[in-house]
Amino acid sequence: MVREHIDTLDSLLARYVAGTLPTPARVLVEAHLELKPESRIRVRDLEAMAGLELMQCEPAPLADRDAMLATVLASQAPQAAAAQAAASPADRVFPKALYDFVGFDAEDVPWRTRMPGFREYDLGDIEGCHVSLFWLKPGRTVPAHTHEGSELSLVLDGAFSDARGHYRRGDISVADDSVDHRPSVDLGRPCIGFAVMDAPLKLTGSFRQLIGDIIG
Incomplete structure (x- = not known):
């Protein structure tokens, strides 16, 4: 994201590796x-x-390619390994990477109510992204919207669905200007998530639908 088009989980993971x-x-x-x-x-x-692609580059001598490959693997491979090894305590909602980033767990988030059934903690703009945590009550429907850029939403607790699928703990919803959706939270427990956007969203539903969704 941030001037890079991301429309699938695979493209997101590829940019992570890069x-x-x-x-x-x-x-x-x-x-x-x-x-x-x-x-x-x-x-x-x-x-x-x-x-493998680096090893197949011809211009560099073999010894140089081996050194370059060792450097790449040494710097990149630990990213996933570290994430796997640094599991959070069983009673923590936020994974370690997020806990270290925000400095607290779900029970200590200083939520602000934005509309009935929707709370947010706004972390502001960081490196060209708007970053926030969100809390949605069970059964809450988010107003229909699309995006002017990329939006990444990681589910931390609970679950929600839209026309593309069902998102549970650990799932990432990847949305861009090709997606017009109206997420709906599962019944039973609130949905807590972490959202990163590089452009504003744009409401697309009818006025009547919007009022109904805002009232909740």
Whole structure:
């Protein structure tokens, strides 16, 4: 994100491996990797592919390529390994990467109510991204909207659904200007998440629908 088009989880992970994500998006991915073993495997595959491509570069002498490869693997591979090894205590909602970034766990978030059933903790703009934590009550429907850029939403507790799928703890919703959605929180427990956006969202629903969603 931040001038880079990200529209799938794979493209997000690829940019993580390449080391091109701004800090908030990198933290979001590292928190995701702590919770999703299958994504840790995908990251290791991407790192291996990056190393293979480097080895196949012809201009550099063999000794230089080996040194370059060692440097790449030494700097990149530990990202996923560290995320896997640094698991949070069982009673902590926030993965270690996120806990270290914000400095507290879910029970200590200084929430502010934005509308009925929707609370937010705004961390402000960081490296070109707008960063926030959100809390949505069970059954809450978010007003229909699209995006002027990329939006990454990591589910930390609870779950929500939209027309594209169902997102549970550890899942990342990747949305851009091609996505027009109206997320709805599962019944039973609130949905807590971490959101990183590089451009504002744009409401798309009817006025009647918007009022209904705001009232909750």
